[in-house]
Amino acid sequence: MSRSIRWLAEAGLLVWSLLLRWWRTAAQTARLAIGIPDYDYYVEHMRRAHPDVAPMSRDAFFHERMLARYGKGRSRCC
Numbered sequence: 001m002s003r004s005i006r007w008l009a010e011a012g013l014l015v016w017s018l019l020l021r022w023w024r025t026a027a028q029t030a031r032l033a034i035g036i037p038d039y040d041y042y043v044e045h046m047r048r049a050h051p052d053v054a055p056m057s058r059d060a061f062f063h064e065r066m067l068a069r070y071g072k073g074r075s076r077c078c
Contacts, residue, residue: 037065 028038039061046055056064 035069037062 028041031038039058042061043055046053055061
């Protein structure tokens, strides 16, 4: 493979990885802005920061997040 073709392939991979990172960050930001918790980020955090604790299942995670957001029973607003 010639040097210029190799350089173009490496540049393409770099652009692709930057676009993918941007897309993931934008999607996570949008989910947080509208109140949808990010399960994949939670699992990654648990594995990195708390390796001795098993992460919750996806259903348990969303149930816990909805309870934390909306509470049990009546709204505390009024």
